[in-house]
Amino acid sequence: MDKVEWLAAALGLVNVVLVARRSLWNYPFGIAMVALYFFVFVEARLYSDALLQIFFLAINLYGWWNWARSEKVGDGGIAVGRLGNPARLLWLGGTAIAILGWGSLMARFTDAAAPFADAMVAGMSVAAQILQSQRKYESWVLWVAVDALAVGLFWSRGLIATSILYALFFVIALAGLIAWRRTMERKPA
Template identity: 30%
Template sequence: MIDWLLHGTIPVAGGELLAREVVGNLFGLASAILGMKRLVWAWPVGVVGNVLLFTVFVTGELSGASSDPLWGQAGRQVFFIAVSLYGWYRWSRSRAAGGAADGGAITPRWATARERLALIGLAAAGYGAAYLLLLQIGSWGPQTEAWILAGSMLATYGMARGWVEFWLVWILVDIVGVTTLVRAGFYPTAAMYVFYGGFCVVGFIAWWRAQRAAEREPTGPDAAEEVAA
């Protein structure tokens, strides 16, 4: 099984997919579903997918294509792992403290004006730093990959904090990601990203509804919802 996961392929129309690519994306989808439900398991499940996808992006073997490594895509997997540990810790603490009134680990909320300004500043700084780094180490498309890397950082951190806006950031990342993957010839994974984009819309609506429900019932067991970082 391990040998198949590391070296196996799955035949599809017109070619084949790496087993790691498919399984990694399935773990990513499972993490997104658990995240939409605000369950702590979203984080460790996501880490497994991140590790598998890192090995795919960093070798340039995506969808069986021979290409330069997508360092932006690979780099964000490393960041996902780091932030997932933070999110895992934060959601576990919130869950232990009683969680949300509807059973979720956290209660979603909109970011404050100050937090949004901070996110914009981090987005600009993160994009600039990622762009300069990718220019130095080489990348298939540093402009788009820099946004994918910076946007992914913000979205994952926003999820850890429980901000509803993180779904909107993911949608923007997916739009750029799909464009990049199509131009690079990675069509199967691009199709998966299209699906993820649609799922992000569903997730946004689910968290928005949960946030509105929490506003109507502010005295639930998650009244002290904001766990210290």
């Protein structure tokens, strides 16, 4: 499984760099990555993250469709925007409730290795991926938090390549956050 994990990590790195650049071509790499990571996470008994890959497959297909039909800005990248304050609060509250509920289910009904940490990474990833598919700046705020948490979780399960990947994702997420903010300052979506 080590080779599959390293391949998935490489695909993920290309995917996130392309997302930060607002390139539509991130999606083929993302789809291949999540297909491989499903098997990696099942073997590591990180069931929330394994199930998350199925969701990511669907949301990547939606995101590809949405981005393909989106306005482009002067640099050729996809136009991006922000959530309003009420929407931010709804996303935050809904994500917190989902994390607590899912973590409780995993703790009670499975042999999950880290049910609440895994649920936190999974729940925030779901919110971040949906917001990213909708081209919302706040997706990067969530990705920064997810990546910081995921490094420790995956390291603790012996997923070294994935842990290293998420450390790189953390740096790229910070760059994406800055780049998307600059894009919004140039031309609102």
